Amino acid sequence: MIEVSDLRKSYRVRLGRKTFDVDAVRGATFNVQKGEVLGLLGANGAGKTTTIRMLTTLIRPDGGSAVVADADLATEAAVVRQRIGYVSQGGCTQDNSTAREELILQARMFGISKAEARERATRALETFHLTDYADRRCKTYSGGQRRRVDIAMGLINEPKVLFLDEPTAGLDPAGRIDIQNEVKRLRAEGMTVLITTHYLEEADALCDRVAIVEQGRVVAEGTPDELKNEVAGDVVTLGLNGSTPAAEKIMTGAAYVTKLETTDDGLRLFVESGNRVLPTILHDLDDAGIVPDTIEVHRPSLDDVFLAKAGRSLTAA
């Protein structure tokens, strides 16, 4: 449903007298199958929003190509617009309009007749549990309610593909759960969705497949389970409280550590088998007089995958 091939975009940035190009997206390649939810997972500035803006015809790519909902992005932008729904980051409702008015307007902007637009709005309000406050102004809504209106608007033209750009960003926990449930419902209904997020748990819970985006490239792609299996072995997390540098020195030289990362209060070690090397780790630290505050051995999480693939942690950022 979406085929992206080597999509590129750079921006010219001026800093004082110098101008230089910042490559926001440097050759993104991925596919989204019909009925699939693909998550673009990456830190802020990784190029997720730029990618989505290119695929929704908002900005023109510098290079590469994409087919969105069976229409070519470069030559059939108008057809693409007709067939997609887009929910922008930060939402798009206006304070002084009501949810019903926003939905009707959005439908009308797609050329839908007035009567049909009203009908669709009423149906969308029911589907998204907005009927009770449909005729109140959007500024009186909670963050979650308002974002539900956004998603309902994105679906008003019955699109083949829905783009959700960080739909839960800036929401309180209740609002996030609310929106996550809506995405789960869409997934169950067989909607094709491209969603961006920097929340790992969200990518894990909502997406059929995840593409990890770092510095404008897709560095890994697969189902959450596949990605976790790719990172072989276990992860040992040590809480060290101040003695991190000394411990880092010891662990950097250790043969059983395949990869090492410092965290806020200690170290994260990628090892082949956690339970087997744990005594050795403790022994080696003990020799240097270091006693860890906390020790944790676990299977790789999506965050560990992200660390392994993107070279940095998403939660520590």
Add this chain to the structure above:
Amino acid sequence: MNVVRGTWLVFHRQVHQIVRSPIWIFLSILDPLVYLFLFAPLLRRALDAPTTGAAYDTFVPGLLVLLALFGGMFAGFAMLVELRAGMVERARVTPMSTVALLLGRCLKDVVVLLFQAVIVTVVAMLFGMTVRLGELLLAYLLVGLIALFMSALSNGAALALKTEGILSPLINTLGHPLLMLSGILLPLALAPVWLQNVAQANPFSWTVDGMRALFEGNAGDPVVWQSFLIVGTLTVVSVFWASRQFARAIR
């Protein structure tokens, strides 16, 4: 979706939004009346006009240009609010034409201006100003075009600049000389010759002359068609340019 339907849809929405704000309506009525009641008496002395009505004969055509000039010029601020609310992105991922997205907004400003213009004209006529209906309608058409031109320019500038931090000094820097050198507040006859020559380059000094000719009943005065030509050309160019800004605008 064709341009006319799209324009109507956007226009309808825009008007709907402002009608909801009673304070806004009150202020847009008050603004021209302040000029009429506080500034015109001052001008009457300066012009040595025999009656208030006679002073209005000179001042009202200029005042209408001023209202169109500034009314349109500040349109960009509302555009910035909409841009930040995601309204522009939302519309751009629909089949709406960018010309419609722009024109619907500009026409709202035109209607507001015409609403103000009617109030000003009626009040001024109560105080003895005279104007013929045909010429008055032509005058409305001319100021309507000015409002359209300035609104398109301001919307385009807002979309290109994306920040009030630059938009407001830009409006000040452009607005004040355009106003000073238009002969609206003070007649250019009082200006030294070099300044009068500079004023020749100001399209609004032409339109103010054109408006005054219309209010005097001289629709045949060449400055009238010249005004229409100048403002008409500027309108077409600015609408074209601003629509292109729409086609690229993102938050």
